[in-house]
Structure formats: C-alpha cells, structure tokens
Amino acid sequence: MNQLNRRQAIQLLGMSSIGYFLGSCTNDLTTQVGNLSEPLNQSFGELLVRSQGLIPEFSASVIDPKALLINTYDLTPKIDPIDYKLVIDGEVKFPTELNLFNLKKLPFASMIMQHVCVEGWAAIVQWGGIRLRDLAQIVQPKAGVRYVLFGSADKYTDSWDLASALHPQTLLAYQMNGQPLPVENGAPLRLAAPIKLGYKQSKWVTKISFVSQIPQGGKGYWEEQGYEWFGGI
Ligand SMILES: Nc1nc2c(c(=O)[nH]1)N[C@H]1C(S)=C(S)[C@@H](COP(=O)(O)O)O[C@H]1N2
Numbered sequence: 766m767n768q769l770n771r772r773q774a775i776q777l778l779g780m781s782s783i784g785y786f787l788g789s790c791t792n793d794l795t796t797q798v799g800n801l802s803e804p805l806n807q808s809f810g811e812l813l814v815r816s817q818g819l820i821p822e823f824s825a826s827v828i829d830p831k832a833l834l835i836n837t838y839d840l841t842p843k844i845d846p847i848d849y850k851l852v853i854d855g856e857v858k859f860p861t862e863l864n865l866f867n868l869k870k871l872p873f874a875s876m877i878m879q880h881v882c883v884e885g886w887a888a889i890v891q892w893g894g895i896r897l898r899d900l901a902q903i904v905q906p907k908a909g910v911r912y913v914l915f916g917s918a919d920k921y922t923d924s925w926d927l928a929s930a931l932h933p934q935t936l937l938a939y940q941m942n943g944q945p946l947p948v949e950n951g952a953p954l955r956l957a958a959p960i961k962l963g964y965k966q967s968k969w970v971t972k973i974s975f976v977s978q979i980p981q982g983g984k985g986y987w988e989e990q991g992y993e994w995f996g997g998i
C-alpha cells in the first residue's frame with residue numbers, strides 16, 4: 766500500500782497553499798517544516814501498518830444505483846461547495862482546515878463495496894474520494910489518540926475507533942457510482958467504508974476530531990439512542 770506521508774501531502778497541496786494549509790496552526794512555518802521529519806507517534810504509526818486487511822471488492826457489473834436508498838434522519842443541509850471547509854482538529858500536532866480544492870489534490874481512491882443499513886436494505890456502490898488515513902498523516906494524531914469524532918452539517922454525529930478510521934478502505938467520498946456525489950447522499954464529502962454499517966457512514970462531514978476519549982453524549986446520533994457503537998460488518 767502506497768502510504769502518503771505529511772511531507773508528500775504538503776508537496777501535493779502546493780507551496781502556494783502552504784500558508785493557508787497551515788494557517789490554523791499556532792507555530793510559525795519554520796517550526797512546522799522542522800517537525801516534518803519527526804517520527805510518527807508509535808500508536809498511530811503501528812495502526813497505519815496493522816490496519817490493512819483489505820475487504821474484497823465487488824465488480825462494477827453488480828453496482829445497483831437504485832438499491833441505495835436515501836436515509837437521512839432530518840433535513841438535507843445546504844452547503845455551498847465554494848464555502849465548504851473540512852476542519853480537522855483534536856489531539857493532533859497540526860490542526861488544519863481544507864477546502865474542496867485542496868482535498869481533491871490528495872491521492873484519489875476508489876472502491877466498490879456493499880452498503881448495509883440496519884433498517885433492512887443493502888446496495889453495492891462505488892465510492893471515490895480520499896483516504897481518511899491520508900488526512901491523519903497531514904494532521905499527525907498525538908500518542909494516546911484512540912477515537913475519531915465526525916461532525917456533520919445536519920448536526921449528525923458519529924465516533925469511530927482509530928484502527929477502523931485508518932483502514933485503507935475508509936474513504937471520504939466526493940464521488941458515487943462514477944458521478945459527483947449527489948447532495949442527498951452527503952455532498953460535498955461523506956464517509957464510506959466496507960467495514961462499518963450504514964449509520965457509521967456520516968454524510969456532509971464538516972469536522973473530524975482525533976481524541977483520546979469520547980465526550981459524554983458524543984458516541985453518535987444513533988449510538989446515543991441504543992445502536993451498537995462499533996457498528997462493524
Ligand atoms: N449526516 C448524516 N449522515 C448519515 C445519516 C444521516 O441521517 N445524517 N444517516 C446514516 C444512515 S442510517 C445510512 S443507512 C446512510 C445512508 O446513506 P445514503 O442516504 O447515501 O444511502 O447514511 C448515514 N449517514
């Protein structure tokens with residue numbers, strides 16, 4: 766597996782975007798660049814290597830666009846793609862904000878997987894976007910991080926274990942079945958992973974926080990109402 770590191774990510778994002786890209790950091794640029802050569806914290810580095818068991822994919826011929834039902838607990842939020850920003854923060858060395866222009870410069874990943882909703886339906890879908898592990902490489906979670914919290918524009922929340930979040934098939938998708946991701950399915954950016962049930966796949970993700978503890982009431986919208994937290998498939 767070709768693993769993007771922080772230095773490569775910054776090169777991809779381009780020198781011109783470095784000021785913006787690192788804009789939310791308190792340190793100055795010299796300190797940031799100095800830190801690029803720091804070794805990864807051990808637990809994060811180990812997880813990147815360990816959480817690689819790939820889930821077999823489906824062939825394109827079994828993609829079934831009509832089988833994927835829209836499942837949204839409330840209203841579809843209105844997000845202007847021009848104004849959209851993904852905030853990545855928490856216990857990380859380099860908290861940041863990325864807009865769609867920058868996010869789309871990161872390596873593109875695509876997969877065909879089965880989406881399983883606990884309400885009794887499933888669908889084979891192709892998702893395209895970026896790997897969450899590539900975003901983790903950019904912000905560098907500190908030692909002690911065990912969970913990832915996701916905030917969405919419709920106020921939906923969810924939380925994942927770090928190993929699942931760093932799985933190579935855990936994507937933040939901006940493409941579905943070969944087309945730009947439809948708004949109802951979570952545009953501009955949604956989670957997609959073959960290792961988790963449908964309710965773990967947050968749509969309209971606007972915030973990703975790496976944390977050592979899940980705050981009170983922060984397990985997730987459905988999980989706080991009794992759904993199983995891990996939600997594995
Ligand atoms: N922000 C947000 N994400 C969400 C939901 C939601 O209501 N809001 N519903 C979840 C559930 S239960 C499922 S099955 C999938 C449905 O994704 P789809 O509407 O693209 O089929 O989104 C998940 N992600």
Ligand SMILES: [Mo]
Pocket residue numbers: 836881882883884963964
């Ligand atoms: Mo669901």
